[in-house]
Amino acid sequence: MAELGIPQNTISILQKYGFRFQKKYGQNFLIDPSVLERIVDAAQIGEKDCVLEIGPGIGTMTQYLAERAREVVAVEIDRALIPILNETLSAYPNVTVLNEDILKVDVEQLVRERNGGNPVKVVANLPYYITTPIIMSLLEKRVPVESITVMVQKEVAERMQVGPGTKEYGALSLAVQYYTRPKIVANVPPNCFIPRPNVGSAVIRLTRYETPPVQVQDEEKLFDLIRASFNQRRKTLANGLSNATKLGVTRERVVQALEEMGLPPTVRGETLTLEQFARLSSLL
Ligand code: SAM
DSSP: OOOTTSHHHHHHHHHHTTOOOOGGGTOOEEOOHHHHHHHHHHTTOOTTOEEEEEOOTTTHHHHHHHHHSSEEEEEOOOGGGHHHHHHHTTTOTTEEEEOSOGGGSOHHHHHHHHHTTOOEEEEEEOOGGGHHHHHHHHHHTTOOEEEEEEEEEHHHHHHHHOOTTSTTOSHHHHHHHHHEEEEEEEEEOGGGEESOOSSOEEEEEEEEOSSOSSOOSOHHHHHHHHHHHHHTTTSOHHHHHHHOTTTOOOHHHHHHHHHHTTOOTTOOGGGOOHHHHHHHHHHO
16 A cells, blocks of 8 residues: 555654754655655556666655565665564565665676566666666666656756757757657656755656667767767867867867868857757768
């Protein structure tokens, strides 16, 4: 029975254990059953699924996930939450809680051990201070993941979904859109959490492509190029890329490649589509 989403139950358990929120871990716990249902619905969890949850907190969403999935592995950094999770998840033998920092976990090995290397579904109300490194490492390290359904800061969700020509567009948008099809599934106001965050939140589902929408010979090179293009956002591509020592290209070479693509030498990275970055990467 999933019951922690009810605010009074969350407050009682926090009081029982004298729990103190740690700001440094981005702890904002969900207290809205309809939002919890919406996340688990968007993640399309079924009885065959193995779910990786990042940051279970007191186990609120974990209960919802455990009701539907075959197995849930929940990775929580805060040791003070472990005894609470032992109590709140005691009715769910299909949940394993690991007291670890997700950024230090070898997720690929974990997936091998828990799901025979088959793709897992990642579901999380993420600690906002590490949203980008978590998502980037799940995508770039090619961990077997079918989908990632996460609550993030609203602006970050928008950044993942936007295309060129907006100020939110950047390396995160391109990485997300190279590996996955992103879709914002809900906007969530601060009053759905305890304590309330200072920012609006959104739930986004990233569905992994079997093959990326553009083909490149060298993915690492593509992402070096993309990062270099946005590191010096206010410079033209020709200047920014020739300054990036890792790429080892001259300004003339960049200008020539841009010309072949029918682009002016003054063009900036923020106006290029994923397809254009792929083409530029091949030409350079
Ligand atoms: N899932 C719970 C919920 O929805 O109510 C809690 C979400 S809260 C926004 C983020 C959780 O991630 C906290 O429990 C926090 O302690 C945990 N956390 C923060 N940094 C972490 C890390 N590096 N590795 C694993 N868990 C982390």
